[in-house]
Amino acid sequence: MKAFRNLFILIILTVFALVACATEDTEDNADQDTGNDKNTGYTVEHSMGVAEIPDTPERIVILTNEGTEALLAMGIKPVGAVQSWVGDPWYEHIAADMEGVEVVGTESEVNLEAVAALEPDLIIGTKLRQEEIYEQLNAIAPTVLSETLRGNWQENFKLYAEAVNQTDKGQEVLDEYNQRIEDLSAQLGDQLSKKISVVRFMAGDVRIYHKDSFSGVILEQLGFARAEGQDVNDFAETNVTKERIPAMDGDVLFYFTYETGDGEATKLEEDWVNDPLFQQLNAVSSGNAHRVSDTIWNTAGGVIAANLVLDEMEQIFLQ
Template sequence: MIHNSPRWTRRNLIGTGAGLAAAAAIGRTAVAQTPVASPPATSYPITVAHDGGETTLESQPQRIVALEWHLVEDLLVMGIQPVAIADVEGFKTWVTIDVALTDDVQDVGTRQEPSLESLEAAKPDLILGLDYRDIAIYDSLAAVAPTILMSSYPQEDGVTPLENVRDRLRQEGWFLDNAEAVEAAIATMDAMFEDQAAEIDEAGLTGIPYVVTQMFTAENQPTMRIFTDGALIGDAISATGLENVWTAEADEWGFTTNTIESFIEFPEDVNVFYIVNGSDDVPTEMLNDDPIWQSLSFVQEGRFYPLGGDTWTFGGTQSVERIVTRSTAQITGTASEA
């Protein structure tokens, strides 16, 4: 038997997605267009090459387990309810998108240490894991069900986080036979960028400086992740025309971990977007009486904008849409409380 086994690089993903994107774009215009054929159905069996090796899918998976939240989001955006995920409660706390996880989705433990016993009980026909984290347990996962390890951040030089989201979705759309839903999701996200960039431009804010941070308590001290454009959240906000002024060398996720003192380095006219969890409200609980914090111009002048604790910074297309619409609404003064 001959299996279709392409290796998914950015080049062939672009080639695959270009025609499909054109089809999806037609749905966004009122002008009559020549109909474009729907994406071709995936012909099984197929073999998917990934960091764990090669995984053959004999037919379209029906019972999928996802061990990371952006993979759960990708499935939901494609109209697929997973049979089980890692950390259901955490997903519902941190990730808010248009498509809800159904109540019957099973929990298979933490993202860091999924339970093999729970995985077996879920009876999956496909497990989606992370390349860097689940490679250590890949053989154990593959013994339960066919397993594919997906990337979390760009793997090729020159690929941006937003491009990585599109590429990842297109690969998933291929091996799950959901290419049409994928192109619709990408088209919706890209149309959103056009709309939000237009709002920024109309408000005269194109090019103004910003940073975006996630604040939390670590060892009883206020701690801040500050995101570069090498992070999905930075890349997404910058795509609206704002300028991210945090260009420090970051980790593979695109952020640095900092203390209050780092905020002194920002330009006087910087705008700061922030994310905190409701149970760990660092600005209110730890910084109200801090003299360094209170001396910062963006604090004094009200250029400190909440994005909400349910804004997932490492997600998929709908998380990106949430990030961008909220940041635009905050900076243009049209936001309700996040």
Template sequence: MFVTRTLRALVMFAGLLAAQAHAGERTLETRYGPLTLNGEVKRVVTLYEGALDSSVAVGITPVGAVATRGGDGVAGYIQQQVENVAMVATTRETNLEAVIALQPDLILASSTLPEEQYRLLSAVAPTLVPDVEYYQPDTWKNEALAYARALGREARMKRVLAGLDERAEGLQQRVQRQLPEQDRQAVLARWMPQGALMMSTRLFSTSLLAAAGFDVQDGGIVKAGRPHSSPLSLENLSLMDEDWIFMATLNEDGRAAMAAAESSPAFARLSAVARNRVMPVDGQVWTSASGPLAAGVILDDIERILEQAEN
């Protein structure tokens, strides 16, 4: 009986220590200075898709979020996990009154949030703006870790990211076995009603393509510090003609525009078209989202595409 009581007491004590560690004081270096948080946060508003993704990945369901680019709700890949989340922002604008109404105890914002908006939001609740270097292969990981630290769940995020690194390494080995070195060049494009946009090689999704073994190109037309090129005319589509074209669309308008372009001679002349290597992907994930859950979806897509190519 004594042993049983002692074990129970030890379990309870360990649980108490874990809770204290989980809810302890932590200071984060942010773009606008140190941010000190104390205790477990319960009402989180995310004003960036990567912040929403990262929160859900470590077991936190935010009460407010930003709508995905090209949509009026969150991206489809994460909808079921945040069914009751309130939309308080778009990629262009935040509804400050809607944020206030949710009474958040923490706001997770994009690393690009202007200081003027940060001042307004930080008057509502502690606001984290990650201090990360833009357009680097590990930018999204550093953002995810910053959000996880604010939530008191950094260790859990590190495990999630390690699992993704392991998956990417496995896919890289598969690409090296399956595709000759001269057959691995790829581009990511997003088809819009105005035409195709060549996406930067330094984005979240293209860094995953590279980690999975592809040689990612941008046709030399994406300016430094920009996420994508200007729209390509049909006459200039040859600039994106590599071994593989990963073609993203955001919504029905983009899909309709791409369907129209596919019937054009300029599109038909692409070697990737002739080799059946134009791979449709979800633009809400590949060209708008960020974070570990979206990374898992992208790695799933790459694996599926490799299986199709093998067969």
């Protein structure tokens, strides 16, 4: 009887051991099947919550113009992007790098069907423009939205770099840009005391730009003084009248025009710059008024355009 009981216990222990081994093998196989996703997946906090991205994305759709420049600067070509505000369909300064990229609407009117057709594994946009369609975008692929679009493009750039799992490369791009700022500022020296004025012409609107604008941030980073009334931490004075032309004066004046193709903004610009009040500005009469590209100095709003602004600064002040 005792021998039978010992044999029974031995059988039970053997069964338990076999079950445990089988369970362990099953778990090991499960880890092998899904381990890559677990090891390479990551999360990104953004304006609409937390995006769970299973792996470094290869097919990216970008829904902001500044974001397009961010990806290109990191060596990433998106499969789809919103059309540039000016161009057919891309800004001239990025057109060559965007060859073969599909247009998926504009920042304000995204074509969801076009986005879905590209089968992206990541979508990047901005809450400012795409909050209402976030759920639809997120149903297509993990979606990361910045809070807004701002003069200081570097804030969004860091989010975009995190979203594509390229924080090191992103920091490299930022470090190179900021080194350019430091070097150019040192070269400019005493010229930084010159008071800079920035003006924009649009159809039906004339603006005097302040510090919290794309060009305003760059000027501040370099250390330039700003014209009287423009050294304030907001975006711009809008809908100015000709009586405000004297407020456009400075030691140096940069002005640019947002032309959509109907010629209205260009006509407005010509009317204003030929006005006697404008011609009497110190910056104009001294030959220090410069007409520059609206795309580069304002509309594009990304890292590539920022570097092109620095190129122009070097040409104007150092050559």
